[in-house]
Amino acid sequence: xxTNRYIFTYASIMVILVAAILSTASMVLKPFxxxxxxxxxxxxxxxxxxxxxxxxxxxxxxxxxxIEELAVDTKGNVVMLTKDGKTEWFNDEIKAAVKYxxxxxxxxKEELRLKSYAEKGETVRPAIFPIFKLKKDGKEFFAVPxxxxxxxxxxxxxxxxxxxxxxxxxxxxxxxxxxPGLGAEINQGWFEGEFTGKTIFDEQHKFVxxxxxxxxxxxxxxxxxxxxxxxxxxxxxxxGVSDMLQDxxxxxxxxxxxxxx
Amino acid sequence: xxxxxxxxxxxxNRKLLSIPMSKENPITIQVLGICSALAVTAKLEPxxxxxxxxxxxxxxxxxxxxxxxxxxxxxxxxxxxxxVIAALVILVDQVLKAFLYDVSKQLSVFVGLIITNCIxxxxxxxxxxSNKTWPSFLDGLGNAAGYGWILIVVAFFRELLGSGTxxxxxxxxxxxxxxxxxxxxxxxxxxxxxxxxxxxxxxxRNKDKELIEEN
Numbered sequence: 001x002x003t004n005r006y007i008f009t010y011a012s013i014m015v016i017l018v019a020a021i022l023s024t025a026s027m028v029l030k031p032f033x034x035x036x037x038x039x040x041x042x043x044x045x046x047x048x049x050x051x052x053x054x055x056x057x058x059x060x061x062x063x064x065x066x067i068e069e070l071a072v073d074t075k076g077n078v079v080m081l082t083k084d085g086k087t088e089w090f091n092d093e094i095k096a097a098v099k100y101x102x103x104x105x106x107x108x109k110e111e112l113r114l115k116s117y118a119e120k121g122e123t124v125r126p127a128i129f130p131i132f133k134l135k136k137d138g139k140e141f142f143a144v145p146x147x148x149x150x151x152x153x154x155x156x157x158x159x160x161x162x163x164x165x166x167x168x169x170x171x172x173x174x175x176x177x178x179x180p181g182l183g184a185e186i187n188q189g190w191f192e193g194e195f196t197g198k199t200i201f202d203e204q205h206k207f208v209x210x211x212x213x214x215x216x217x218x219x220x221x222x223x224x225x226x227x228x229x230x231x232x233x234x235x236x237x238x239x240g241v242s243d244m245l246q247d248x249x250x251x252x253x254x255x256x257x258x259x260x261x
Numbered sequence: 262x263x264x265x266x267x268x269x270x271x272x273x274n275r276k277l278l279s280i281p282m283s284k285e286n287p288i289t290i291q292v293l294g295i296c297s298a299l300a301v302t303a304k305l306e307p308x309x310x311x312x313x314x315x316x317x318x319x320x321x322x323x324x325x326x327x328x329x330x331x332x333x334x335x336x337x338x339x340x341x342x343x344x345v346i347a348a349l350v351i352l353v354d355q356v357l358k359a360f361l362y363d364v365s366k367q368l369s370v371f372v373g374l375i376i377t378n379c380i381x382x383x384x385x386x387x388x389x390x391s392n393k394t395w396p397s398f399l400d401g402l403g404n405a406a407g408y409g410w411i412l413i414v415v416a417f418f419r420e421l422l423g424s425g426t427x428x429x430x431x432x433x434x435x436x437x438x439x440x441x442x443x444x445x446x447x448x449x450x451x452x453x454x455x456x457x458x459x460x461x462x463x464x465x466r467n468k469d470k471e472l473i474e475e476n
Contacts, residue, residue, distance in 0.1 A: 002334035011337060018348045025355050032359035040362070055362065177370070181450065 041104075048158035048170045049134050049141040067133040067140065069103040073126045074115065076254030080128065094125055103130040108147045108156075112247070129251045134160070141169055144252060148244025151236040152177045155186065155244060159195070165256045168210065171195035173241065183237030194228035200249055202226065207253045212242040269395065277399040281407035283469070287380040288411040289462045290472065294380045298412055298458060299451040300371050305428045307367045308416030310357070312409030314372060316402065318349045319381050323401030326389035333390070342385045343376070350375045380408055415457045423448030 042058040046065065053061045071080035079091045082102040089095040100106055106128060114127040132143040140163040147156040157173035171192050178184040185191055198210045202223070210228060213220045214235055217227040230238035267274075287293045301311045325345050326333075333341050354372045357365035365372065375381065384404050389397040420426055422445050425433035433442070447453050466472045 002336070007334045007337055010332065010334065011340070014341065014344060018344055022348060022351055025352055029355050029359040033355070033362075036358070036362035 044158045044172060044174070045132050045143045045145070046134070047172045048143050048160035049136055050160075050170045051134070051136055065134045065136055067135050070131040070133065071100075071103040071106060071128040072131060072252065072255040073128050074251050074254060075126075076256075076258040078255075094128060097125040098128075103128075104132075106130045108145050108248075109154075112147060115251070127251070129248075131252065131255070139163065144248070146244050146248035148240050148247060150175050150178045150186075150240040151183050151234075152179070155237065155240050157186075157241075157244075159245070159249070161200075165252070165260050166199050166201045168195050168198045168200070175237070178237045179234065181233075182231060183234035185231050185234060186237060186241055191228075191231065197225075198228065199225050200245075205257075207250060209242075209246040209249055212238040212245075214238065274396060274399055277396055278403040278406070281400070281403040282410065283407075283465070284472070286407045286411065286465075287383075287404055288408055288458065289465055291380075291383075293383060294378050294408055295455075295458070297371050297374060297378060298408075298415060299454040301368055302412055302416040302419055302454050302457075303423065303449050304367070305413065305416045305420050307364055308412045310361060310364045311368060311371065312405070312412050314350075314353045314357070314368075315375055315378065315381070315408055316405035317353055318346065318375055319384060319405040320398055320401035322346055322349055322381060323384060323389040323397040324394055326385045327392060327394045327397035330390050338386075338390065342382060346381055346385070347376050380404055411458065411461060414461060415454050418457050419448045419453055423453065 036055070039055045039058040042062045043053050043055065046053050046058070046062060049065070051061065051065055067083070069080075069082040070078055073079050073091070073094075077090065079089070079094050080100070080103055081088045081090070082104070087102050108129070111127040111129060114124050117124045118127065130145065134141045134143055141160045142163070142165050143158055143160040145156065145158050147154065149155065153176035155173060155175045155178065157171060159171045160169045161167060162169050173186040173192060175184060175186060178186065195210060200207060200209055202208050208226050210226055211222055212230045213222055213227045214230045216229045217224050220227065281287060285291065288295065288298055297311065297315075302308045322345050326342060329341065350373065353375070354365070357368070357372060384400060388400045392400070417427065420428075421432065425431060425438075425444050433444075445453075
């Protein structure tokens with residue numbers, strides 16, 4: 001009844017038709033989706049500094065609180081500075097190599113990849129990392145994004161520091177698909193709250209990051225000001241958060257030492 | 262085909278809508294689609310959106326399959342059905358991401374997993390492949406509604422008992438907590454959905470003895 005030729009033609013036409021419909025839908029809806037993603041990114045930055053927002057007013061509130069956006073390289077030099085809507089570049093070589101128009105647009109995933117290439121000895125452009133200088137109730141905060149790997153996929157977050165760029169004022173995390181009830185708990189307040197007040201430099205001003213400690217900080221040799229308790233049953237996610245903080249925060253150390261000490 | 266035109270909402274057609282709500286309910290009787298019923302019912306809002314998404318996919322899908330039914334070669338019918346479901350689900354997912362971003366984040370992979378929701382495939386295969394468009398549309402709506410109302414009832418109880426809220430609004434008064442009332446943490450976890458679905462099945466069988474199989 002149905003010849004092979006009929007079946008092949010039928011299948012081909014169907015697939016092409018469906019592909020056309022789906023790609024059209026994707027193109028039409030993309031601007032809306034990107035606006036959501038952008039608002040979410042802003043919300044993440046603000047939430048780390050304990051500034052409440054909703055998705056709709058995120059951009060307005062961000063404009064109220066932002067003092068300046070910086071991008072720094074791993075040697076501690078400021079590469080890009082956006083203030084009051086104007087962007088200034090201090091490194092023409094990087095300017096020529098990237099498409100970013102403000103530090104907010106920096107894709108952390110890409111920069112971390114460049115950093116790992118550079119560590120393997122490949123010649124790539126220097127990686128740059130964003131810093132958001134925020135003000136709230138007369139106090140200044142530095143918020144930085146972090147990104148790493150959990151058990152099942154990426155984990156990310158934002159860390160806000162007090163004006164000394166050492167004491168954590170707030171941290172928020174999120175994840176793509178960690179185990180519910182275990183690793184997925186990293187985006188819950190009780191875990192994020194553990195980070196508030198911790199410091200990333202020890203008394204000798206050496207960078208130590210903040211470790212997420214399996215078995216509890218109290219039972220380890222890590223000082224309570226540089227460690228938080230891991231999540232039971234979520235060891236790999238916890239380690240992921242620990243590594244993420246180490247890998248991402250170390251990029252800012254030269255900048256902190258250069259400008260704030 | 263009969264020459265006299267059947268009214269749109271004839272008794273037979275009304276049954277297509279009503280039977281899946283009760284006697285042939287996909288979840289409580291056929292026990293299909295349980296996976297998503299466990300996963301998205303911790304809160305009312307995602308459950309509601311999930312029910313709507315499944316309704317859209319099932320009703321439109323049934324219509325498309327029913328329209329195409331004479332052109333689909335039996336040898337590739339499962340593939341055609343899958344392509345239709347997958348395309349519709351991707352559309353729903355894209356629309357949610359654009360206009361209901363937070364809900365789409367909560368539903369996360371489960372929107373994508375509508376593709377594997379056995380109810381939809383089951384209705385395509387069992388009904389739309391061999392029936393006219395309008396009955397197929399009603400059958401899709403009916404089954405989606407049968408799936409949806411269970412989802413919403415389960416989510417209502419899980420949210421109420423697990424978080425003390427309904428649709429995100431606090432309904433259990435603060436005073437209760439001061440007297441030592443606590444939200445039941447178990448209700449937030451997926452196993453609680455099984456318990457609630459079990460209770461619903463029990464209630465339904467008590468009301469309608471026909472549902473109890475002889476042994």
